[in-house]
Amino acid sequence: MIRLATFLAAGDLRPRLGAVEGDALRDLSATHGPDWDIGRALLLPVAELAAMIAAATQTRPLSACHVLPPIPRPGKIFCVGKNSKVHRAELVAQGMLKEDPQEPTGFVKLAETLVGQGARVVRPEGITTFDYEPELAFVVTKRAFHVSRENARAHVGGITVLNDLTAREIQKQEVISGTKFWVSKNMPGFCPVGPYVVPLAEVADPYDLWLTCDVNGERRLRVNTNEYIHRIEGILAHFTRFMPFEVGDIIATGAPRGTAIGHPNAAELYLKPGDVCVAGLEGLMQLTTHVVAPGEA
Structure with a gap:
C-alpha cells in the first residue's frame, strides 16, 4: 500500500x-x-x-x-454536509438542522484552519461543545468543471482523512440565524488533515472503508463509508455544474453517525483540554490531534 x-x-x-x-x-x-x-x-x-x-x-x-498536512496550501477545503441519514437525524434532534436536502450540500473550511499530524488544537475560551467529525476526503488532481458522474474519478487522485472539528453551540446559533457554519467550523486549527494520502488506484473501493475515531484510547465510532448518501461521482457532477474544483483542492465527504452530539451523554464526550483525538481510515492511516487549553498551543 x-x-x-x-x-x-x-x-x-x-x-x-x-x-x-x-x-x-x-x-x-x-x-x-x-x-x-x-x-x-x-x-x-x-x-x-x-x-x-x-x-x-x-x-x-x-x-x-x-x-505536514499532505496538501499544505489547498485552494479550497470543501466539505459536503448532511451526507449521512443517521447523522442528519442526530442534527435535527439537537436543533442543528431544519431542512432535508435531496441533493448534495456543502460549505467551506478556510485554508488557514488547516493543521497536520500531532497538531495541538486549542479548544477556544468559552466553548464546551467541541466535537469531532472524521471524514473520508479526496484530493483533486485534475481541474474539475462540468464533470459527468462517469468521468468524476478521473479528477481525484487520492484519499485522506479530514477531522471536521466543530463548536456545536456556535453551529446551533448559526443555524438559527441562517448563517452556514462560518465560525463554528473555522476557528484556528479546526481542520486536521492527513497524515498521508493513499492513491485512489490503491483502494479497491473507497466506499468500503471504516472511518474510526478514538478519544484517549476509547473507541467513539466505527462507521463504514458505504453509509454515505452522496458519493464522489454525484458530488463532483452536482457542484461542478457551476463551480470548478482546482488541482490541490480537498473535498471532505461528510461526517458519519456517532459523533458526540448524537449521544445522550454528549456533554461527557465533547473534546476537552488534555484529550487526544485519533481519526482514522482503518488499515490506512490515523490522524492524531491534541486538544489543549488557550495559552497551551
Whole structure:
C-alpha cells in the first residue's frame, strides 16, 4: 500500500515528498528532486509511482520527520454536509438542522484552519461543545468543471482523512440565524488533515472503508463509508455544474453517525483540554490531534 506524505526533515525550509513504509519514510525528493509533491505524484500510474518509490534510496526514521498536512496550501477545503441519514437525524434532534436536502450540500473550511499530524488544537475560551467529525476526503488532481458522474474519478487522485472539528453551540446559533457554519467550523486549527494520502488506484473501493475515531484510547465510532448518501461521482457532477474544483483542492465527504452530539451523554464526550483525538481510515492511516487549553498551543 502506497502512503504519500509531505514532510520536513531537520533544517528544511521547503517541504519534501516521502513515502511511508512502516516506521520509516523514503525520501522521494532527495532522489527525484525538490519539485515533486503529492499532487504531481498522484498523476502517475500506480506502477510508475511504485517504481519511483523503489528507486528512492534515502530513508529516514518517521519519528525524526515533521509530517505536514499532505496538501499544505489547498485552494479550497470543501466539505459536503448532511451526507449521512443517521447523522442528519442526530442534527435535527439537537436543533442543528431544519431542512432535508435531496441533493448534495456543502460549505467551506478556510485554508488557514488547516493543521497536520500531532497538531495541538486549542479548544477556544468559552466553548464546551467541541466535537469531532472524521471524514473520508479526496484530493483533486485534475481541474474539475462540468464533470459527468462517469468521468468524476478521473479528477481525484487520492484519499485522506479530514477531522471536521466543530463548536456545536456556535453551529446551533448559526443555524438559527441562517448563517452556514462560518465560525463554528473555522476557528484556528479546526481542520486536521492527513497524515498521508493513499492513491485512489490503491483502494479497491473507497466506499468500503471504516472511518474510526478514538478519544484517549476509547473507541467513539466505527462507521463504514458505504453509509454515505452522496458519493464522489454525484458530488463532483452536482457542484461542478457551476463551480470548478482546482488541482490541490480537498473535498471532505461528510461526517458519519456517532459523533458526540448524537449521544445522550454528549456533554461527557465533547473534546476537552488534555484529550487526544485519533481519526482514522482503518488499515490506512490515523490522524492524531491534541486538544489543549488557550495559552497551551
